[in-house]
Structures are given as C-alpha cells and as structure tokens.
Amino acid sequence: MDRIRNYLMIFAGNLVATYFIFEEGTLAKPMMFATFILLLVMLIDYMKSRNKYLL
Template structure:
C-alpha cells in the first residue's frame, strides 16, 4: 500500500510541476509527462523487486 501511495503522490507532484513548467494553460502536456514518469517509476520498481526474490 505504501508503494501505491508514493506513486500517487509523485504523480500529483510531477503533474503540478509540469503544469507550471509548460505554462500554456492546457492539461494535455502535463498529464502526458506525469503519466510517462509514472510508467517509468513503476517499471523501475518492478525491475528492482524482480531481482529480490529467492527460493529460500
């Protein structure tokens, strides 16, 4: 549950900062940026957790 909370908070933070950075008044670019960053973070978490499993 903590991983989901961290991803959601980071998604909101990325969206807010991208909204101020792009500054064109539309929501399309900030949403695209925040969604791509969310997918990247989830992929990195998946690859990190994949290597932690053992048969013991």
Template sequence: MDRTRNYLLIFAGNLVAAYYIFEEGTFAKPLMFATFMLLLIMTIDYMKSRNKYTLE
C-alpha cells in the same frame, strides 16, 4: 498500499511540476508527462524488485 500511496504522491508532484513547466494553459501535456514519468518509475521499481538475488 504503501507503494500505491507513494505512486499517487509522485504522480501529483509530477503533475504540478509539469503544469508550471509547460506554460500553455492546457492540461493535456502536463498530464501526459506525469503519466509517462509514473510509468517509468513503476517500471524501474518493478525491475529493481525482481532482481533480489546475489551471485553467492
């Protein structure tokens, strides 16, 4: 549940930031940007949590 809340906050922050960056007045481009950023962050988190072993 903690990860879900963090992902939701990240998505909302990216959406607001992208809405101010893309000055077209449309909602599609910021939504697409925020979704792709969320997928990138989720993929990186998954890859980092998968490699928890050491070489010892």
C-alpha cells in the same frame, strides 16, 4: 498500499511541476508527461523488486 500512496504522490508532484513548466493553461502535456514518468518509475520499481538486477 504503501507503493500506491508513493505512486500517487509522484504523479501529483510531477503533474503540478510540469503544469508550471509548460505554462500552456491546459492539462494535456503535463498529464502525458506525468503519466510517462509514473510508468517509468513503476517499471524501475518492478525491475528492482525482481531477484535479478537488470538495470
């Protein structure tokens, strides 16, 4: 549950920040960017949780 809460906070923070950065009035680009960053963070967490450090 701890990781899920952290991922939701990361996603919400990125969504709000990119909504103000792109300033289009739509949620398409901020949603795509926040989703991409969330997947990147989840991938890094998965790689770090393994015994072998590949990064």
